[in-house]
Amino acid sequence: MRSTDVLLHAGAQHAVIALPFGRMRLTCTAETVLLLEYLEPDALLIPPQSPLCCEVAAQLHAYCADPSHVYSLPLADSGTAFQRRVRTLLQQIPRGKTRTYGDAAVELGSAARAVGQACAANPFAPVVPCHRIMARHGLGGFAHSSNADGHLLGIKRWLLRHEGERGHA
Known part of the structure; x- marks a missing residue:
């Protein structure tokens, strides 16, 4: 699935968060993470609203605080x-x-x-x-x-x- 397809995915929730290394777009359905995307440094922040986007943001912040953080996220089964x-x-x-x-x-x-x-x-x-x-x-x-x-x-x-x-x- 291309990133443009993901952005138009029905039911997808989007957030843009600030991390120590830059801004990221989070795109999730209620059940899975569809896309994590690095953005330009001046990208407009969009707070996470859905439970999964909030969890993704929390885990990314946990990784930034401690690189030994082990992710536990439901990633979409996408790609070849x-x-x-x-x-x-x-x-x-x-x-x-x-x-x-x-x-x-x-x-x-x-x-x-x-x-x-x-x-x-x-x-x-x-x-x-x-x-x-x-x-x-x-x-x-x-x-x-x-x-x-x-x-x-x-x-x-x-x-x-x-x-x-x-x-x-």
Whole structure:
């Protein structure tokens, strides 16, 4: 499901919250999280109203206070089979550790570029930690951004530092 489809999903509730690394849009139904999306720093705040959006916000704030927080959220079963396999792999990377796109590709029997595309399509960051995947010789991209000075790569650096990874942050 594309993010535009998610935003138009019948019965979806939306919120925009401020976190230490920036603003995020939360999109949920009554039962599942559909999308967590990094926004521009000046995005208008929209307080969470639904119980699940409130829970998502609380868990994101808990993670920001303590990077060892373990998320327990009902994520929608979305994306291709390969994207779901990549997300499962991402959730197995310990906090404070990273893998390269190439390492992940070998483990999945795929190509590094395909892993990168699946990471870029991740609708549940940082709950599904695509920030823990790096390029072989550096930070790599993040959320469809490769601009080294862009705010999205700044978020990736913040998340990695927050989790204790010092080599790339």
